[in-house]
Structures are given as C-alpha cells and as structure tokens.
Amino acid sequence: MDAGTVSPLAVANLSVAFLLVLWPLWFSTRVLHLPWLNPLTMAMAIDLPIQIMTLYGGPMFLLPDGLASRGFQYALLMGNLLLVSQLAGMLTFYFIADSLRIERYMPLRHLELTRSDIRRSMIFFVCLYLAAFVLLASGEFGVVNWILNPREGYQLYRVGHGQWFALAMSALAAAMLMMFLYKPTGRALLWRMPFIFALAFLLGTKGFLLQIFVSMVAFLWFIRWRHLNKALLLGTPFIFLLLLWNLYLAMADTDDFGTDSIFQYFEYYANAADYYEAVLNGDVRLFHGEVTVSSFWAYVPRALWPEKPFAYGAVLVNEIFFPGAAEETHTPGYGGAVEQFADFGIAGVIFFGFFSPKFIGTAILSYLTFKRPGVNFNRITMFTVFLLLVSYAPFFGGYLPGALYVVAVGAVILAIGLLRSRRTPRTQQGAVV
Numbered sequence: 111m112d113a114g115t116v117s118p119l120a121v122a123n124l125s126v127a128f129l130l131v132l133w134p135l136w137f138s139t140r141v142l143h144l145p146w147l148n149p150l151t152m153a154m155a156i157d158l159p160i161q162i163m164t165l166y167g168g169p170m171f172l173l174p175d176g177l178a179s180r181g182f183q184y185a186l187l188m189g190n191l192l193l194v195s196q197l198a199g200m201l202t203f204y205f206i207a208d209s210l211r212i213e214r215y216m217p218l219r220h221l222e223l224t225r226s227d228i229r230r231s232m233i234f235f236v237c238l239y240l241a242a243f244v245l246l247a248s249g250e251f252g253v254v255n256w257i258l259n260p261r262e263g264y265q266l267y268r269v270g271h272g273q274w275f276a277l278a279m280s281a282l283a284a285a286m287l288m289m290f291l292y293k294p295t296g297r298a299l300l301w302r303m304p305f306i307f308a309l310a311f312l313l314g315t316k317g318f319l320l321q322i323f324v325s326m327v328a329f330l331w332f333i334r335w336r337h338l339n340k341a342l343l344l345g346t347p348f349i350f351l352l353l354l355w356n357l358y359l360a361m362a363d364t365d366d367f368g369t370d371s372i373f374q375y376f377e378y379y380a381n382a383a384d385y386y387e388a389v390l391n392g393d394v395r396l397f398h399g400e401v402t403v404s405s406f407w408a409y410v411p412r413a414l415w416p417e418k419p420f421a422y423g424a425v426l427v428n429e430i431f432f433p434g435a436a437e438e439t440h441t442p443g444y445g446g447a448v449e450q451f452a453d454f455g456i457a458g459v460i461f462f463g464f465f466s467p468k469f470i471g472t473a474i475l476s477y478l479t480f481k482r483p484g485v486n487f488n489r490i491t492m493f494t495v496f497l498l499l500v501s502y503a504p505f506f507g508g509y510l511p512g513a514l515y516v517v518a519v520g521a522v523i524l525a526i527g528l529l530r531s532r533r534t535p536r537t538q539q540g541a542v543v
Contacts, residue, residue: 116178123186124166124177130193131161137197141204142480147338149328149502150476156324156346160376164445168376173383181387185379185446188386188459192447195463202464204473212474213482218492218523223530228292228490230529235285239278243312246274257312264314266438273411276509279318282309283506284522286325287498294487296335299326310504316375321504323349328502332485382446384431394430401426401452408511424449467512475501495526 116124134150144150165186166177173179247256247263249271256263268275289302303326310318323345330338388394405423412418420436421429427448428441435441450462463469479485479497486494499506500519507515 120178120183123183123190126190127165127186128162130190130197131158131165133193133197137200137476138480141201142476144480147331149331152327152331152342153324155342156320156327156349159350160320163373163376164378168373169379169383171373172377172380179383179387180390181383181385182379184386184390185382185448188447188451188456189379189382189445191456192450192459192463195460196466196469199464199466200469200473202473203470204477207474207477208481211482213478216478216483216493218496219483221492221527221530223291223490223492223495223526225292227526227530228288231526232285232288232292234525234529235281235288239281239285239309242274242278242281243309246271246278249274256314260312260314262314270412270416272509273413275313276507279313279315279508280506280510280518280522282306282313283325283503284499286322287495287503290329291487291490291495291498294329294333296330296333296337299329300341318505318508319349325502325504333487378443378445381431381442382444382448385427385444385448386446388430396455397426397453399453401449405511409514424452427452471500492523492526492530496523 132154134154135146138144138148138150139146142148142150169179169182170176173182175182177183244253246268247253249267251263251267256267264275286302286306289306290299292298306322307319310322327338327342327345330341335341385394401423404419404426407418407422410418424444425436425441427444428436432442447459447463450459452458454461475497479501483493485497496519499522507518510518
C-alpha cells in the first residue's frame with residue numbers, strides 16, 4: 111500500500127470505527143427508549159472530538175503512512191472487534207438484568223437521607239480531598255510547586271504517592287455528587303462548579319476535567335433543567351480551553367510546544383500501530399497470560415511494597431518500545447485493544463471484550479437508572495447515592511483495579527452511613543422529600 115493511499119477495505123474499516131463510536135445513541139434510544147438528548151448521548155457528543163482526534167487525527171499526523179499504515183489499520187480492526195464484543199456482552203447482560211428484574215434484590219433502597227446527612231457527607235469528602243492532595247503534593251514536589259504546575263506534578267511526581275492521588279480523585283468525585291444531592295437544582299450546582307473545577311485542576315489530569323463536565327450536564331438532565339442546551343453550548347468550549355491550558359503548562363518550559371505537542375496528546379493509535387506492525391513482522395510475541403497475571407500488581411500500593419515492579423500488566427508492552435519509561439512515570443497509552451490482544455491475540459480481544467466489567471456495569475446500571483427503579487430526587491436514599499456514584503460521579507475509583515473499586519464504593523457508602531442520622535428522615539426538619 112503506497113503512503114497516503116487508502117484502499118476501499120481501509121475506508122470501510124475507518125467508517126465502521128466511526129459508527130461504533132456512536133453506540134450510545136443507538137443503545138439509549140432503541141434499548142433504553144430515552145429521548146435523543148440524554149446522559150449517554152451528551153457524554154458521547156462531548157467526547158466525540160477527542161475520539162475523532164484519537165482515531166484519525168493522531169495517526170494521520172504522527173505516522174509516516176498516515177491512515178494507510180498497515181499497523182494502524184490492524185489496530186483499528188482490533189479496536190472495532192473489541193467494541194463489537196463489548197457491545198454484545200453489554201446487551202446480553204442488560205437483557206439478563208431485565209428478565210430477572212434485579213431491582214427487587216437491590217439493598218439500600220429504604221435508607222433515606224436528610225439534607226443534614228448529605229451536608230455532613232459533603233463536608234467530609236471535601237476535607238478528605240484536601241488531606242489527600244496535601245499528602246500527594248508534599249511527597250516530593252511540594253504543595254506550592256504542585257499548585258503552580260499541576261501537570262508537571264501529575265506527570266513526574268506521582269510515583270510512590272499514587273494512593274493519595276487516587277484517594278483525592280475519588281473523594282472529590284463523591285463530594286461533587288453530595289453537593290448536587292444537597293440541593294438538586296441547576297442554579298445551586300452551577301454556583302458550586304467553579305470550586306469543583308478549581309480543585310480538579312490541581313490534580314493535573316485532563317481527563318478528570320472532562321469527566322466533571324460530563325457529570326455536571328448529566329445531573330442537569332436528571333432534574334430536567336430548562337437551560338441544559340445553553341450549558342452544553344457554552345460549557346463545552348470552556349472545558350476544552352482548560353484542557354489546552356493544561357497542555358500548555360506541561361509544554362511551556364520546553365521547545366516542543368506547538369502542533370506536534372497537540373497531536374502527541376492523541377498518540378494512542380499511533381503507538382498501537384507500531385505494536386501491531388511489530389507483531390505482524392514477527393518481532394514481538396504474545397505474552398500468553400503474563401499481562402493478565404501481572405496486572406494484579408495494581409492491587410499493591412508501592413508505599414507498602416517499594417520493590418513492586420514498575421512494568422506490569424499492559425505496561426509490559428510499553429517496555430518493548432519505551433524501555434525504562436515506566437520507572438520515570440511516563441507510560442504512553444495504547445489504543446486498538448493492545449492490552450486485550452497482548453496475551454492471546456484475537457481470542458483475547460473477543461473474550462475480554464465480551465466480559466468487560468465496564469460494559470457489563472454499564473448494562474446493569476443503565477437498567478437500574480433509566481428503567482427500574484430509576485432515580486427519584488424527591489426521596490434520596492442510599493441506593494440513589496450508590497447509583498449516581500458508580501454511574502456519574504466523575505472518575506470515581508479512577509486508577510483502582512476492579513476489586514479495589516468495589517472496596518472504594520463500599521467505603522463511601524459506609525462513611526455516609528456512619529454520618530447518617532439515626533432518626534427517620536420524615537421527622538427531621540430540612541429532610542429531602
């Protein structure tokens with residue numbers, strides 16, 4: 111294939127990738143029977159520019175052969191196969207949940223929360239975030255230095271302190287949710303958003319800012335806020351400006367800030383193209399389970415086990431192309447289902463795709479949130495908190511592996527339960543009714 115020449119099969123591959131990105135539109139309107147504008151489609155629309163740049167912009171600019179690259183086309187094919195497998199698993203488990211009426215077995219539905227309960231929880235999680243941030247920033251970089259350049263702190267000084275970073279992120283996510291539930295109105299939420307964005311910006315990760323905005327518009331949709339369209343139109347450019355500022359902070363002190371730096375943000379499929387090209391040439395072997403087994407190192411905090419390897423799980427692929435980068439806290443990301451492919455090839459892509467915890471969780475939570483029992487802000491219960499926490503609290507449990515994520519959810523529910531008044535909500539002044 112000549113450089114720059116894209117065959118009809120490659121065009122079909124590119125087209126399928128774009129159509130698959132739009133899966134929330136079909137799932138929410140055809141399966142969940144929601145209106146066109148809903149939390150799933152809003153998240154899709156906000157994320158769509160990043161998806162397009164990741165799928166097409168980055169590879170087109172970073173690869174010598176652009177979109178015609180053999181490695182890229184194979185990466186795109188594996189990415190498409192992974193998403194098809196994930197959607198098949200999601201639909202399967204959604205209809206299982208529907209047929210079993212799983213809402214009948216859900217706990218916490220009868221534990222109501224008063225406004226005072228919610229306020230105490232909100233203050234607790236904000237304080238927990240501040241404590242975790244101070245412990246994170248003071249570890250090596252210094253609190254003042256981290257505040258002045260959060261991106262540098264995030265990129266270079268998290269090693270050995272990742273537990274505080276994960277705690278800060280999850281605490282802020284829980285705090286945002288409790289702020290919304292304390293007074294679930296559009297005006298009250300928007301007044302609190304600058305404070306939330308400021309705290310999130312300090313963590314230095316671009317994805318967190320975007321997820322907070324997605325959560326905000328989802329909350330506004332749930333309360334049927336009449337100015338939601340305006341919030342989307344005005345807020346989306348603002349959040350992308352924050353992302354660009356975040357990038358500028360990372361690159362301003364180097365000579366690399368420019369078009370190259372921007373496209374390096376979307377290197378995932380370009381990196382995957384290098385990997386698959388090496389696989390197709392026979393230069394890289396499959397790991398035959400090593401990636402999956404070693405991924406359990408993610409459960410061990412480095413603070414408790416300093417000898418924990420830097421390269422484990424999917425990072426083993428990084429070590430092939432970027433040796434030593436993991437130890438320097440720089441682990442370039444890979445698209446194209448590289449993590450699922452690396453152990454067992456195409457069979458791994460299909461298996462890990464169908465049983466993807468993320469998509470199975472999306473199926474079950476979509477059923478509980480939008481079908482039965484749904485979300486009722488006139489009667490806020492612990493189950494309401496659980497549903498919104500795992501579905502729309504921004505990046506809650508980010509960087510935590512599966513079992514630790516479950517522990518984190520349980521810890522939040524336990525903390526709110528301990529802070530909850532033992533009197534019944536209907537007998538208290540200021541109850542959420």
